[in-house]
Amino acid sequence: MSFKSMLKSCGFAVTVSAILGLSSLTVTGSALSAAAAPAKSAGATEENKPVRILFTNVNIFDGFSDRLAKGMSVLVEGNHIKEVGESIKAPDAYVVDGAGRTMTPGLIDMHQHVMLNPPEGTASYQTRWDGAAGGAFAQHHLVNNILLKGITTVRDIAGDPLDIAKAIDMGQLPGPRVYSSGGAISQTGGHGDWAGRNVPEDILHNHKDMSQATQNTWVVNGPDQVTEAVRMNLRRGAAFIKIMGGGGVASEFDPLEIMGLAKDEVARAVEIAADNGTYVATHAYHDDSYNRLLDLGVRSFEHGFLVTEPTVKRMAAKGQEVVWSFQCFMSVNTFGDYDAMPGFFTHEQKVKGVAVGKGARNAAKLMNKHNVFTIGGSDMFGIPFVERIKEDITCNVDAGYTPAQALKHWTGNAGIVLKWSGPKDPYPTYELGTIKKGAYADLLLWDGNPLDDIKLILDEEKLNFIMKDGLVFKNTMVEADHPYFRPARAPSTRGQYPL
Ligand SMILES: [Zn+2]
Known part of the structure; x- marks a missing residue:
């Protein structure tokens, strides 16, 4: 653990202890330990020991392999996996018999827009909702349509839910892990310019339109403004x-064919990101933008x-230096069909969508053929899409990937x-995204094998158990009154949500 993260963790432990009124709580301790042990005097050895849970008789999809490891055990200690093996000795651990269920890592949606969930999409903040309402929509979906469906991490890739993420990480709100880009960075008239056509220049460029005021997007011109953003x-x-490297479907000013940020603007974003180790x-959609951005x-x-x-081959040659992020459902299904597109799209946006839908199947075929390093991200936000996020995973199979590949895109x-x-x-x-020693305890238990039938992940009854960071958020298989596995509705414990 780095010094910086140690400081972060310490601060966190103090805060949570204070909130729960507990005399002590270990840094890696979970709500389970808080629920299990009555508050004792500080320094009692029992209390300082992290909770150990031993799952036995589970068949593991480890995030990468194309087959399950059968009859395995997994030892969780606090918020991480301590050991994975055929037989693990842990006499002090609470044992959960998996009864032959499939254990997978928590799912990871690599293309989510947490803050763009008000009903009207990206235009919402201009016309109807303020940032507070945006946060309320976001939190509702983070819990009910994301965490409680087994998606334990989202990569939020335009928008600014950073303080919601902070509250989740402090245990003040339930929710998945959130890796956010903060506001997307776009040129004037680009894919991240969501202001109305007649918004005066002064308002647009002094960040006073609502999309920028809520920090969900940045409208910039020139490398120096990129630096600032x-x-x-x-x-x-x-x-x-996150930068906007080309035109899009859902934006008013930018046809699909255009380039986004200029070369020196992209170069500056890459430079400052790299300076910060990220x-x-x-x-982006087409060859010209992909190649420019690969160069930079x-x-x-x-x-x-x-x-x-040729572009796909170029990506393949870079191995795991670059990644293709596949938004299957929204492109193959939604954008394939003019009439299936969201009602708030204009005619022009729908025409762009049809072009994208046609290309999507072809791109997936090429990426798969050349074994390009690939992840999956739904890009599904706003009702009704956010309620169907996992259909993006099953869509991968419709687009020619195996179930194991589809899950690998969303985990390993x-x-x-x-x-x-x-x-x-x-x-x-x-x-x-993986089940091995030294991974966070973000684990799911399924009744059935999704490698045989990927569609079973859409059946919430088959998802029996959700653990994130060692905390249980859904549990239909262990006696609910056992203190280690209180159902998620148990009150007053960190991370456990009153449903
Ligand atoms: Zn997106």
């Missing part, structure tokens, strides 16, 4: 940087549904990319 995001706790992700050192490539084979590969945040990683101590 990148540094402000990082100052607020962003884990990486990386740049980009919105961008690492995470979203969308890309209009790219051709995602965990690798999250660690690209380096010193800006908000969860720096352990690994994510």
